[in-house]
Amino acid sequence: xxxxxxxxxxxxxxxxxxxxxxxxxxxxxxxxxxxxxxxxxxxxxxxxxxxxxxxxxxxxxxxxxxxxxxxxxxxxxxxxxxxxxxxxxxxxxxxxxxxxxxxxxxxxxxxxxxxxxxxxxxxxxxxxxxxxxxxxxxxxxxxxxxxxxxxxxxxxxxxxxxxxxxxxxxxxxxxxxxxxxxxxxxxxxxxxxxxxxxxxxxxxxxxxxxxxxxxxxxxxxxxxxxxxxxxxxxxxxxxxxxxxxxxxxxxxxxxxxxxxxxxxxxxxxxxxxxxxxxxxxxxxxxxx
Numbered sequence: 001x002x003x004x005x006x007x008x009x010x011x012x013x014x015x016x017x018x019x020x021x022x023x024x025x026x027x028x029x030x031x032x033x034x035x036x037x038x039x040x041x042x043x044x045x046x047x048x049x050x051x052x053x054x055x056x057x058x059x060x061x062x063x064x065x066x067x068x069x070x071x072x073x074x075x076x077x078x079x080x081x082x083x084x085x086x087x088x089x090x091x092x093x094x095x096x097x098x099x100x101x102x103x104x105x106x107x108x109x110x111x112x113x114x115x116x117x118x119x120x121x122x123x124x125x126x127x128x129x130x131x132x133x134x135x136x137x138x139x140x141x142x143x144x145x146x147x148x149x150x151x152x153x154x155x156x157x158x159x160x161x162x163x164x165x166x167x168x169x170x171x172x173x174x175x176x177x178x179x180x181x182x183x184x185x186x187x188x189x190x191x192x193x194x195x196x197x198x199x200x201x202x203x204x205x206x207x208x209x210x211x212x213x214x215x216x217x218x219x220x221x222x223x224x225x226x227x228x229x230x231x232x233x234x235x236x237x238x239x240x241x242x243x244x245x246x247x248x249x250x251x252x253x254x255x256x257x258x259x260x261x262x263x264x265x266x267x268x269x270x271x272x273x274x275x276x277x278x279x280x281x282x283x284x285x286x287x288x
Contacts (some may be wrong), residue, residue: 008035010034010035011037012038013039016032016036022054023056031055033053036056044062048060058075058077058078059075059076062074065090070088070092071087071088072088073085080102081102082102083099084097085099094112094116095111095112095113096110097110098124104127107123107124108122108123110122117136119135119136120132120134121135129170129173132177135177152191153187156178156187156190156191159174162174163198168202175191176195179195189216192212192219193216193225193228193229195215196215196216196232210233213233213236214229217233227257227261227263228263230250230254230257231254231267234254235247237250244275251270254267255267255268269281
């Protein structure tokens with residue numbers, strides 16, 4: 001079947017018939033090839049695309065503000081659930097870029113404020129924030145007077161607030177950003193410890209929690225809560241993963257390293273009842 005084409009873009013919603021996602025000319029009933037568009041009710045461009053043998057091979061979708069400024073542009077790969085999005089405010093300033101794969105956000109999400117200052121770049125994997133690639137704390141939280149020495153404390157406070165609001169992935173992204181970009185700061189070990197606590201208590205990912213607690217031990221030799229991190233590693237092995245051999249090894253290491261710590265007696269009890277905890281003890285340890 002030979003198709004019909006035109007060098008001039010046409011309004012496909014008015015001039016073509018659609019059957020089974022293939023567009024045909026109304027006069028010859030042949031699949032159409034060429035540039036096409038459609039309009040919103042107010043006459044502004046709604047879509048622009050390309051038809052080949054009647055099939056849409058790519059197209060863009062647009063939304064507009066009342067003042068005529070572009071609000072949204074979506075660029076689709078036809079036949080897939082993949083697209084990119086660009087968003088603008090009413091003054092014409094781009095405020096957001098996103099990409100989607102298989103209908104779910106994947107890739108970099110970049111945000112700007114109303115003045116054009118980049119706020120952040122976030123790496124998104126399957127709809128979940130996996131990493132803050134870059135962030136401008138002062139811009140993001142509109143605090144231009146924030147001293148550079150206060151940034152890490154600010155990030156910690158924001159992370160705690162995000163966690164309370166159940167925005168756990170955002171909290172993790174902020175804490176990871178602190179650990180990665182302010183590794184020598186005095187609050188970096190606290191952020192690392194918080195990551196272990198989040199993976200244990202919010203995500204229930206006990207293996208990941210152990211990994212995060214282990215980083216406290218490996219990377220922050222002078223952190224005051226290193227004994228607690230080691231204890232929590234043993235606790236997760238014993239109570240959440242039922243890995244009694246590793247739990248025993250961790251607890252014995254604790255006894256050797258921290259004989260004067262306040263958790264020492266708790267470790268002795270853990271070893272005494274390892275794998276055979278009485279009911280009274282199970283109730284007591286639920287506070288961890």
